[in-house]
Amino acid sequence: MNEQSPSGRLGGASLVPWLTLLLLLMMGLYTYMDRPLMTLLTEDMRRALGMSDFQIGLVQGLSFALLAALASYPIAWAADRLDRRWVIAGSLFVWAVAIFLCAIAGSFTELFLASALVGVGEAGLLPITYALIPELFTGQARVLANSLVILFGRVGSGAVFAIVGVLAANAHSAQQWLPDSLASLDPWRTALILLAIPGPFLALAALGLPIRRRPLEVEDQRSGHKAPIISYLRVHWPAYGSFALGIGLLVFAMTSLMSFLPVAAMRQMGASQIYVANAMSLATIVGMGLAFVLVLGISALLKRRSPGREPIILLLVASGGCLLIAPFILLTSTPLQLFIALGGVFLCFSIGAMSFPNGLQELTPVDGRARLISIVIMGNFGMTALAQPIAGLLSDALDKSGGKLLVASIAVAATALVLSVISLAFCARRYAACVKAVQS
Structure with a gap:
């Protein structure tokens, strides 16, 4: 495949592609925070909702991952045909709403459904990031960018555990800043609400990402045949x-x-x-x-x-x-x-x-x-x-x-x-x- 930069591609020597990649990775890490936080809150949720270990596994595993798998292809289809900034923003907004719904869930069934919606919100971010890298970088810069996605994601996930640990341990102290209708909630519910708050603001920030509205055509599409x-x-x-x-x-x-x-x-x-x-x-x-x-x-x-x-x-x-x-x-x-x-x-x-x-x-x-x-x-x-x-x-x-x-x-x-x-x-x-x- 031709490695020359197509018209409109951001140059690899510019800082803009790297800053764009950094923003995408930070958004991805933000949407990863629900899993370690819910792991730390497992015992509190189990007691509050009377769940068994099997039900915990359904909430944190089946509901999230199954819906994420089913949603990934439709979201990728949308990203190929629509303005990808809106797709990213929509994913972030859906994720934040789903986390809030987890926080106010009153039963295992409600938590299961809300957790499934979390998976839908998260499903598109990483595939879209990988799809954007060839448009942002060429040559060795592309190799480095792909490597950094893996390294940043893994090391960042470790830092996320520390962040959500502070959030879980201090959620009760933050209840005074919430509206009266939410201030009396259990600390584990407060922690999830606090996690959801930045989501809509990040969704707005996604609309300003300096990326192409639609992906570049791949070579097999230009030649008119299917892979x-x-x-x-x-x-x-x-x-x-x-x-x-x-x-x-x-x-x-x-x-x-x-x-x-x-x-x-x-x-x-x-x-x-x-x-x-x-x-x-x-x-x-x-x-x-x-x-x-x-x-x-x-x-x-x-x-x-x-x-x-x-x-x-x-x-x-x-x-x-x-x-x-x-x-x-x-x-x-x-x-x-x-x-x-x-x-x-x-x-x-x-x-x-x-x-x-x-x-x-x-x-x-x-x-x-x-x-x-x-x-x-x-x-x-x-x-x-x-x-x-x-x-x-x-x-x-x-x-x-x-x-x-x-x-x-x-x-x-x-x-x-x-x-x-x-x-x-x-x-x-x-x-x-x-x-x-x-x-x-």
């Missing part, structure tokens, strides 16, 4: 399918661990909300930073010894490393030990997260890449939707009082990791041949 996705899948479905399944199972495992281990630390080990928030923040930031260094070093080594297979090897290292560390979490007896072990798992997962985009891009043809990648992302949403309800259901089956949440989370994650390693190993045998065929 041969069916032909590709007919030949390469074993490599593509096993890659997608291995990634999905890895996401499934990490969703179970990252969602319920913080809850187990508070419920079974007596950790405070602020301790859990700071520990998750530190584990996330340190794990991602170390993974960034390791991926660069290991990739350089593999490029000399196993050229063309670096991504799939790194993904096998990621899944295998998570599988080796996860069972040791059952041996922990203090929050500190638990979060050290969880940090090790997150380090391994981060190696996979940084290798996944590169591997999928190499595995798929240029003229059908966006749609093939979207299928994998939708599958990941589906895995996210299933992980928490399954872990919660197993926890309820083992102990109705919730005392086996740690065991249930590890059991579900370890099973998924075993299957992930098997699937990625199957892909590794076909990966190089598929990449060679696609690039020829």
Whole structure:
């Protein structure tokens, strides 16, 4: 594909594209805050609404991820045909309204529906950001921008845990600033309301983003033919399918661990909300930073010894490393030990997260890449939707009082990791041949 800058594309040497990307990433991080905040507020919500662990899993997993997966394609369709600034603004506004509805929910059903709407609001931001990058940057600047999206997202998610920890711990102090009708609400409801307040203002800011109203036409549209996705899948479905399944199972495992281990630390080990928030923040930031260094070093080594297979090897290292560390979490007896072990798992997962985009891009043809990648992302949403309800259901089956949440989370994650390693190993045998065929 021609790498020359099309008319109207922002130049890579300008600060405007980088500032635009920064604003998009900050908006994305803002809409990520609901998940760690609701994790910290889980026990308060469970007691207030009388929910079981299975219902918690439905609220934080199935409702959010399933609707996000279903909404992602229609939102992407709208972004291809409408003014993308309005699509981004609409997503932010819907997200903020949905968080407010979560705050005033009076039952499990109301919270489930509101949480689903949160997923709809969040579904479009990251795909639109990835779609905009080729229009904002060219050459090596584009490579750097894609890498920064991953790094900023992971490190930023660690900082988000610290921010929402402060929000959860101090929500009661802010009640005096709310209207009388809201000031008497429980602190967990107040925390969610405070999170929703900046949303409409960010939505207005999105309308001023210096981006093209509509995306640039891609080369296959200009030439008048459709991408041969069916032909590709007919030949390469074993490599593509096993890659997608291995990634999905890895996401499934990490969703179970990252969602319920913080809850187990508070419920079974007596950790405070602020301790859990700071520990998750530190584990996330340190794990991602170390993974960034390791991926660069290991990739350089593999490029000399196993050229063309670096991504799939790194993904096998990621899944295998998570599988080796996860069972040791059952041996922990203090929050500190638990979060050290969880940090090790997150380090391994981060190696996979940084290798996944590169591997999928190499595995798929240029003229059908966006749609093939979207299928994998939708599958990941589906895995996210299933992980928490399954872990919660197993926890309820083992102990109705919730005392086996740690065991249930590890059991579900370890099973998924075993299957992930098997699937990625199957892909590794076909990966190089598929990449060679696609690039020829």
